[in-house]
Amino acid sequence: MQKVLLLHSSREGQTKKILHFIETQLGSSAQCEIKDIHQLPSADLTKYDRVLIGASIRYGHFNKKLYQFIEAHADQLKAAKAAFFSVNLTARKPGKDTPETSAYSRKFIEKSPWTPELHGVFAGALYYPRYKWFDRMMIRLIMHITGGETDTTKEVEYTDWQKVEEFSEQFARF
Template identity: 55%
Template sequence: MKKMLVLYSTVDGQTLKIIKAIEAKINHEYICEIMSIDECQHIDMAIFDKVVIGASVRYGHLNKKLYQFIEANKAQLAAKDNGFFCVNLTARKEGKNTPETNAYMQAFLVKSGWIPKQQAVFAGALSYSKYNWWQTLIIQLIMKITGGSTDKSKDIEFTDWVKVTAFAKTL
């Protein structure tokens, strides 16, 4: 059976939740090895048929270790069937929820210098219950500026699971 390396970078767990949903849809075609980008800086990608990376945006940035991993493994990634998806709250808005229209995905493609063969953008979750008071304040400010919910009494999941399933089927 084919092997797929699935790497992720997450802050509050939504990216990992999306990874698990993708794994559930493709587990009959691939054996998936799921690892945090924090744990895989020196992994042998030769044993994998496909590499998929999912990463979340926090305060306007993707994890620095994501870029370091890509830089160190760009040739191996290019030689593999591969995919990348970005998770961010901007993607909750129509017109900002595709790889072509999402500013974070476009910035990633430029900064990383890597063009994944399969790309997707998913809206994340607003998890006020997981934030400390400072994070809550910053996220509320960002939400106020961007027209999102500032109601810290409830968490809101914006992820379109139908879209996640469709991406999984392309893998």
């Protein structure tokens, strides 16, 4: 049985939800551990057969703790069967939902000392009622500018679960 480490840098929980879905897709062939990068200053990645990092975007940026973790573990990530996916609302639009077409993915590759061989991009979710007032208003403004949902009473999930399932299959074969 494969040992798999599923790491997340999640703000509102959609990235973690995606990791749980991937864990389910891997099924009984994998013994998975899900951990929060923000709570994990160090890890021995050599104890795992596969590693997957999922990270969300907020206001155009990944959390700095993601980059700190990757810098601290770059050699282990390069040596491991390690993959990465990002979650952002821009990926709800066709043509902005692949590593090649996502500005966030391109910036990640430029900034990171690690280039994952397997890289996915998924649309996230809007959880307006759960946000603090400032975040709700800022995200509403961004969604207005980009032609998205602006009704702050709604929660909208844009994640394409079929795409996540396909990525899960690739990760399992990786």
